[in-house]
Amino acid sequence: MVLPTNSTRISKEDTYLNCAEVFAYRSTCLKRKYGAVIVKNDAVVSTGYNGSPRGYENCLERGTCPRMEQNMHQGEGYGICRAIHAEANALLNCSRQQTIGADLYLTGINPKDNSIHKAKPCPVCARLIIQAGIRNVILRIGKNAGDYITIPAEELQWIQL
Numbered sequence: 001m002v003l004p005t006n007s008t009r010i011s012k013e014d015t016y017l018n019c020a021e022v023f024a025y026r027s028t029c030l031k032r033k034y035g036a037v038i039v040k041n042d043a044v045v046s047t048g049y050n051g052s053p054r055g056y057e058n059c060l061e062r063g064t065c066p067r068m069e070q071n072m073h074q075g076e077g078y079g080i081c082r083a084i085h086a087e088a089n090a091l092l093n094c095s096r097q098q099t100i101g102a103d104l105y106l107t108g109i110n111p112k113d114n115s116i117h118k119a120k121p122c123p124v125c126a127r128l129i130i131q132a133g134i135r136n137v138i139l140r141i142g143k144n145a146g147d148y149i150t151i152p153a154e155e156l157q158w159i160q161l
Contacts, residue, residue: 002145012042013105013148017140020107023049023086028058030065032074032117033109034086038094038134040102048089052082059083075122075160087125091132100133104153107140116143126156 001021002014010018016037024035028051038046052058059065059082067077084092087104108117119139121129129137134153141147 002143005145010145013138013150014145016044016103016105017107017138017148019044019047020086020105020140021109023047024107024109025049027051027083027086027109027111028060029083030059030111031068033111034119035107035109036086036090037105038090038099038102039105040098045098045102046090046094048086048091048093050083050086050089053084056082074120078122078124085122085125087121088128091128096132101135102133103136103138104129104134105138105140116140116147118142121156123158123160126153126158129153129156130158 001018002010004010016039020035020037022035024033027033027049034050036048037044066080070077087106091099106119106121108119110117118141121137130153137151137153137156139149141149
């Protein structure tokens, strides 16, 4: 979490990434916690975090992750994953009218020590982001102020190479 120093306030980017981090802590994923915030015209439009569909048993409740059981890494085994990704959940919680021209802020957390995980949308979420008309994706890449990168949505990796 980026905090202000002395009499300075944090940037808007770090503020929205902090919001995404807060939502990441609601995640029910044992492997990686992600939070997403969609912002348009300087107003929060939607939020999301990764977890099982509403009303379905999640990995936190089960105490096990099928991807971890098979030693799968980032980008592998999404078909057996019980979670809907944070980006997808944020997009599902609003209309396309709200997302056209908006920015999506994404923060990832390592559950074991709550350290920042260098955030990156998977190819499926990248396709959803592009289709929704999101303008930019701002990714937290470290724990300090300014530790983020901005990627225009059309430059996201939306197919697995």
